Amino acid sequence: MYIKKILIGIVIIGLAVAAYIAYFVYGAMLKPNTAFNNDEAYLLIPTHANYSEVRGQLEPLLIDIDKFDALAEQKKYTTNVKAGRYIIKKGMSNNDIINTIRSQNKPIRIAFNNQETLAKLAGRIASQIEADSVSLIKAMTDKTFLSKNGFTKKTALGMYVPNSYEVYWNTSAETFRDKMLKEYDRFWNASRLAKAKQLNLTPDEVMTLASIVHEESKQASEQPRIAGVYLNRIRIGMPLQADPTIRYAAYQLPNYDGEIIKRVLNVHKEIDSPYNTYKYLGLPPGLIAMPDVSAIDAVLNAEKHDYFYFVADAKNIGFHKFSKTLSQHNANARAYHSYLNSQNIYN
Template identity: 35%
Template sequence: MRRVLKTLLALLVLAGAAAAAGLWWVNAPLPIAGTTAVDLAIEPGTAPRAVAQAVADAGVPVSPDALYAWFRLSGQARQIRAGNYALEPGTTPRSLLRKLVRGEESLRTLTLVEGWNWRQLRAALAQAPDLRPDSRALDDAALMAALGRPGVAPEGRFFPDTYTYGKGTSDLAVLARALRAMDRHLEAAWAARRSDLPLKSPDEALTLASIVEKETGRAADRPLIAGVFVNRLRRGMPLQTDPTVIYGLGAAFDGNLRKRDLQTDTPWNTYTRAGLPPTPIAMPGRAALLAAVQPAQTDALYFVARGDGSSQFSATLDAHNRAVNTYQRGQ
């Protein structure tokens, strides 16, 4: 009997020691070398044992069997989520499992800037780290068809914001999110529009907002600039806005807008053609969208840059010419 008790006691001591060792192990940092995080990719449907093996295969010197045993013992093995994770030095088996269960992915960011045109957006996509370039081989028409908008020009259709994504995400997925975001913001702006606007559709509001975005140097001027363009549209006056001319010139624009450029007819030249251009010229932000549908009540028909980011507004051509002399010609 005494021998049995001794054996049981020894087993209890061993079990306690094993439990203590296990508790120490799950809370001890994994031996991740250096100061750089290890990238771990877990595909959808990966079994817990394969997840443990993937951690070792990613470059973390850990026993896959021990890690799998911890996953099973925790009762959370089946809660591990697919995704892309960064395992930083100092990560323990416990914190690793918590990260995998919560789906705390390692995310990258892509910022689309207000006023960017489509060419600039595509360049940013091409340079975004770890973003799968599925759109690279597609022309504009094919790309928009892939996003479910066949026949729609891409210019101005994506909302400027900062978007997060996991490593290996398709750039089409990011574009789809930006497209849906613009849809929501444009729908909200159109629902809040003034009833007397000379705009026939949300698309026209989007085009006007893109012009307001490019013409505005100071945020407070947006509603006034929109008011000038709305007044011109009501009177059938050409908008005569330089950013549309520059857009129409495309790659031919060398940074210096000349008189001959203003006289070169393109679909976007608002000096040679009345009304709004056929497409937006850039990505407008929320403030520009709201300014386009809620312009300031003003009698101004002209504005000129003061040189400090703000604009001088005038109701008559004579007053405008004086403002041009003052702020542009220094007379």
């Protein structure tokens, strides 16, 4: 009888322990533990973050942070934090959350275009991924990297083809740069390389000319015609005489800092700079801005024609008038200058 009571007691204790374990497993592992009302919440865990930093982000998202702590400790997550961007879904259990932030780093899509300099590009990218602008510009201008891959600081901007790309939020500056080199090599496929060769231009030169074309016109429909004008000038040894290069040259000088040049004047054309295409023949030494893909392909597929001149069309703002002779061009230019005067634009 005594032994029977002992056995019953053991069974009762066993059941109690089992019930406690089941309660713990359900409460700590399987019970929904999210406190937010949206369908999803995002967690950005920085590189080298510790568990305390992760906990700080999770606490406002969870009903019971203590139970999460207990399970995180048991599953050894507290000493094995993974950087990245993670999506926590409404109704997830602690077990689901830990499994998610341990192994389901979600990529993001970043985008950039029309960045005038590497510094501005670095700032744009830094607003989208973990790497800061300082580390990005350092990676982008690394002399060893540029030399190894055939770029200079003046042509390096051309390596970044504007588009949207999928990367991980915690991508390092060097990893981002290396990915962009792969995308650049993919962009310059056999077809584009063959077209550049037919024009007797290198990819760097195509990008430089495309940057001028893009600054001349944002209208994709007329970019091939503008590209054709510049290629005609190059062919006969005529200076490019591209106003956007004059503006670029001026903006490098301290006395033009903060100014916006709306009208290129003779004084601007006297600036001594390799980017002054009124003074120096051929293409400038590098890009003056980041061209759209439309402008790059406009150069590679330039319109074949006999135009050597163009000027903004006062009657169709955003577009241009093209001419074959200097006399025609001068007449078109006078009309545009009259329009600028009527708008009180003198510099």
